[in-house]
Each structure stands twice: as structure tokens, then as C-alpha cells.
Amino acid sequence: MDTPDQTREDAAASRAARRRFVLELWSVMRAWRWRIAASVGLLLVAKVATVAVPLLLKRIIDAFSQPNLPARLPIYLLVGYAVLRFAATLFNEWRDLLFARVTLSAVRGYARQTFAHLFALGPRFHAQRQVGSLLPDIDRGTGGIAFLLGVGLFTIVPTLVEIGLVLAVMLRRYPGGFALIILATFLVYCGFTLVFTARRVVYQRRVNKLDARAKGQLADSLLNLDTVKYFTNESVELDKFSKIMGQWQEAGLGNQRALFILHVGQSFIIGIGVAAIMLLAGMAVLERRLSVGDLVLINAYALQVCLPLNALGFVYRESRDAWVNAERLFALLRVPPDMPGAERLPPLQATAGDVVFEDVRFGYEPGRPVLDGVSLRIAPGTTLAVVGRSGSGKSTLARLLLRFYDPDGGRILVDGQDIRLHSPSSVRRAIGVVPQDAALFNDSIGNNIAYARPGADAAAVEAAARAAQLHDTIAALPEGYASAAGERGVNVSGGERQRIGIARAILKAPPILIFDEATSALDSVSEHAIVEELERLARNRSTLVIAHRLSTIVNADRIVVMERGRIAEQGTHAELLRAKGMYARLWLLQQRLERERE
Structure with missing residues (x-):
């Protein structure tokens, strides 16, 4: 009462x-x-x-x-x-x-x-x-x-x-x-x-x-x-x-x-x-x-x-x-935005795509830290993979880089610029994302690809689809690029949906890429084909890969292992296997499970 x-x-x-x-x-x-x-x-x-x-x-x-x-x-x-x-x-x-x-x-x-x-x-x-x-x-x-x-x-x-x-x-x-x-x-x-x-x-x-x-x-x-x-x-x-x-x-x-x-x-x-x-x-x-x-x-x-x-x-x-x-x-x-006035900040000028996390601390709720003093760098044109158990803070790195949230402490730099001092939209324009499950609108497949760059002509859309090894599949459809994707993409398979996500990233052509567990929902055959496309897309770009399956990141320039919001290990695939630490244990476990499934 x-x-x-x-x-x-x-x-x-x-x-x-x-x-x-x-x-x-x-x-x-x-x-x-x-x-x-x-x-x-x-x-x-x-x-x-x-x-x-x-x-x-x-x-x-x-x-x-x-x-x-x-x-x-x-x-x-x-x-x-x-x-x-x-x-x-x-x-x-x-x-x-x-x-x-x-x-x-x-x-x-x-x-x-x-x-x-x-x-x-x-x-x-x-x-x-x-x-x-x-x-x-x-x-x-x-x-x-x-x-x-x-x-x-x-x-x-x-x-x-x-x-x-x-x-x-x-x-x-x-x-x-x-x-x-x-x-x-x-x-x-x-x-x-x-x-x-x-x-x-x-x-x-x-x-x-x-x-x-x-x-x-x-x-x-x-x-x-x-x-x-x-x-x-x-x-x-x-x-x-x-x-x-x-x-x-x-x-x-x-x-x-x-x-x-x-x-x-x-x-x-x-x-x-x-x-x-x-x-x-x-x-x-x-x-x-x-x-x-x-x-x-x-x-x-x-x-x-x-x-x-x-x-x-x-x-x-x-x-x-x-x-x-x-x-x-x-x-x-009257509900206040999380970042009031952020869009009035100057735009980010991203060219090389040099990404640096400096002593970053963050929690979604007070008293529950997700990241605790994380420092890492994605050098221009290299691929950094992040692995770890669920809840270790892997995907949070991507959300912070995209400025969905701002760090509670530390800073994130892109080409030497603190992204908090620049508008979120300009930060996101510099980044291409291929998520775990590419979200599609209830529109044509062509328009879903073109969503990455509104106003792109048909030739650019087709070129992106070809680069993603998707053109032949689309061309075989009765209505071609005008074919409906359906609500939430129900008319296309998981592999095709991921290729549309890749085609979007190709069309956007950003200096920085994020692959957020982009193959975890696919079968082994589809995964192998998609990984090849992702690696081709990542060439000459700074790439952050959030990975669950370690087999998809063996070629990464550097691998970071997260544990409870901290960096537990880092190195190349070979270096981490030789260290016989957490990464090596995860690798052996996944290899055994793969063999049992065969």
C-alpha cells in the first residue's frame, strides 16, 4: 500500500x-x-x-x-x-x-x-x-x-x-x-x-x-x-x-x-x-x-x-x-540515452585501422566486472582472435569497440584516437561486423546485401555477392537478387545467411572487421567454406575474431585467451600449444569431441 x-x-x-x-x-x-x-x-x-x-x-x-x-x-x-x-x-x-x-x-x-x-x-x-x-x-x-x-x-x-x-x-x-x-x-x-x-x-x-x-x-x-x-x-x-x-x-x-x-x-x-x-x-x-x-x-x-x-x-x-x-x-x-550528445562529437578518422585496448575495465552492472584491466593491440592488417569460456568477456570487447557501451576505465584507441571523443556512428562506419547469425530484413536478398551501403548500385551488390561466393546461388533463384529473404531470413539457409553477412562486410569495405563467432551455428562443411571466405575478407584489414571453435583461428596472427575478464594467455596457435596452458587444454578437448562425432 x-x-x-x-x-x-x-x-x-x-x-x-x-x-x-x-x-x-x-x-x-x-x-x-x-x-x-x-x-x-x-x-x-x-x-x-x-x-x-x-x-x-x-x-x-x-x-x-x-x-x-x-x-x-x-x-x-x-x-x-x-x-x-x-x-x-x-x-x-x-x-x-x-x-x-x-x-x-x-x-x-x-x-x-x-x-x-x-x-x-x-x-x-x-x-x-x-x-x-x-x-x-x-x-x-x-x-x-x-x-x-x-x-x-x-x-x-x-x-x-x-x-x-x-x-x-x-x-x-x-x-x-x-x-x-x-x-x-x-x-x-x-x-x-x-x-x-x-x-x-x-x-x-x-x-x-x-x-x-x-x-x-x-x-x-x-x-x-x-x-x-x-x-x-x-x-x-x-x-x-x-x-x-x-x-x-x-x-x-x-x-x-x-x-x-x-x-x-x-x-x-x-x-x-x-x-x-x-x-x-x-x-x-x-x-x-x-x-x-x-x-x-x-x-x-x-x-x-x-x-x-x-x-x-x-x-x-x-x-x-x-x-x-x-x-x-x-x-x-524522456528516457535518457546512454550517451547523451555523443552524435555531436567529431567523426572518427580511421584509415590504417590500428586498434588498441589500454587497461580497459567494464561491467554491465555495478559490482560485477566483465573486463578487468584488458590491454591488447590489433596491428593494421593483422588478425587477433579472442577465445575463452562463456562469460569471460570475449563479446564485450566487440561491443566496446563498436561503442555500444563505453569503458568504465581505460580507453580504446583507433589510429591513436580515443573513440569516446568521437561520434558512435562514425566509429561504427569504420567497422564491419559478421555476427554469429546475420540478421536479415523481410526484403529482397539484393536489398539485404545493399543494406551495408545504402544507395549501392546493382553492380556493386553483385560484385560483393561474387566475392562472398554467393552469386551463383542467388542467380539460380527464380527472381534472382529480387528474391525475398523472408522474415528474419527464413527463406535462406544458415550458410547463405552467413554469406550475405560476409557480402555486406565486403560491400562496406571498412578498415576494421569483427567476426563475432561467425561460424559457430554452421556444420563442419559449411564452416570450412565460410572460414575461407572470412580469411579472404580479413586480408589487409585489422580483424578481431571472437571464436568458439578453435579450428577456425589457427591462422590468426595472435590469439588471446580470456578468463574471468582478464587475459590469461596470448601468442600464436603453435606458441600456445607449446605452452600447454588453458588454450592447449581447450584445443585437445575440442579435437577429442570432433573425433567422437565422426
């Missing part, structure tokens, strides 16, 4: 979030101030026309209700009535057309900003969040901003303007009792709506949270569909999803009950207000104090006020929902 201090802190945080949100929307509106001003002008003209329609209708009814009918048809009144009705619609539609650019531009801007922000956030954030739960937050958040800017602004403001105009006309033409009833109905309606909508927001937040959890669970299960089927755990995943959806259903029912009370209460208040106005007007007509035209006018104004009140209640409820949705989007945008 929350303490009073926690409740006060939550309330203060909510108020601060609302202030930030209002400032955000204000900045959007200020950028489009002239277009918004024109839209508001059209809105006011439309509302004046709307309020004038019942006045003209009263004059028409009174003209035809007299004992002696007019000698001539009051054409100007009848035509004017039609023109006013058309003008109200015309100016409203014109306003919407004019304002559409504001709303759509704001949604586009925030969607792009969110997308860019997600790229700026580091691996720590993405490791803790599910893609399936992020997407609904982004979708609902941008939709909420669009609603608050468009429908919210141009429903609340016009309704208030319309009610103000109606009250002014009623006070000028009729006894104050009519205006008093309309004002009292408006105030009671607003008070009731504010109180009960605030109660409903609690349910709406829970519905949104559970909806995001359900979509996250669904996406996680589908992304790991093969694993689910391996262990025949379809029922387990279904139970997890059903449990979340059950909670979502209960929250939704609570939300609907709150909505029922809100709708019924609002309709009751409007019904009482309309009944009171019509009773008062009917008595005045019977007493000959008002004409039939006055009764029609008062009835039209009562409906003209009460119907927008209903719309106002709907918009207020939806605005609160939109506010809740936008809150989550803005909370996401």
Missing part, C-alpha cells in the same frame, strides 16, 4: 508531466500559429452562422403564423436560412481542411522523433523492453496527440463559443430564467463529467497497461515460435496470454461500468435541463408572452446547447484517454 508521501510524490510527478505535456503541445501550436489562427477564425464564423440559423427560423415561423399571411413569399428569409445552414457546414469543413496539416505534421514529427529516440537509446534499455509492448505505446501516443490537437481543440472551443453565443442571445431576447437553466445545466453537467471521468481514468490506464503486456507476450511467443514448438509448450504460452487477457477483460469491464454511469448521468442531466426549458417556454406561449416562433427558437437553442454538451462530455472523456496514452509516449521520450 502506498504511503502518504508516495501518493504526494506521484501527484507531483503527474502535475509535472502534465505541465511538460502542455508545453510540448504549445510548442507545436506556436510553430503553426498563423494556420491555427485562420482555423479559429473559420470556426468562429461557422458558429455565428450556426447560432443565427434558429433566429432566422423563428422569423420564418412567425411570418407564416400570423392570422393574415404575408402578401409575398419572404424569399430572402427562406434563401437566407438555406445559405446560413450551408455556410456553417462550409466553414467547418474548411477549418478541418486547413488544420489537417497541423495535426498530421505533429503526428509525423512525434513518430519520427520517437523512432530516432529508440535508436539513440542503448542496449541496456532495449534489453529490458519488449518490442511488442513498445509499439502499442507509440501507436496510441501519437494517436492521442492527434486527438488532443485536432478533435479536442476544435470540439471543446467551439462548444464553449456556441454556448456563450446562445446565452448572449437568450439574455438579450428572453427572461433570465431560460439562460439560468441553460447555465445551470452546463455547470452541473461539467462538474459531473469531471468527477466521474477522473474515476474512469484509473481503469483506462490499467486497460492500456494490460493491453501492452498482452501484445508484448504475443510478440515474444511468435518471435520464438520454433522454441515453443520444440518443447511443445503451446499450451503454456496460451495460458500466459489468456491470463493477461483475463486481467484485461476484468479491467475493461470495470472501465465499461464506469462509462455506463457516466453516460446515464450525463443524459439524465441534459434531459432535466431540456424539460425545464420547454416547460417554461410552453407556459409562456399559453400566456401569450411568447410566440410559437419563440418556442421553436428556444427549443432549437436548448438542443443546440445540449447536443454539444454531449459531444463535450465525449471529447473530455476521450481527451483524458488521449492524455493517458500521450503520457506513456512522452515518458518514453
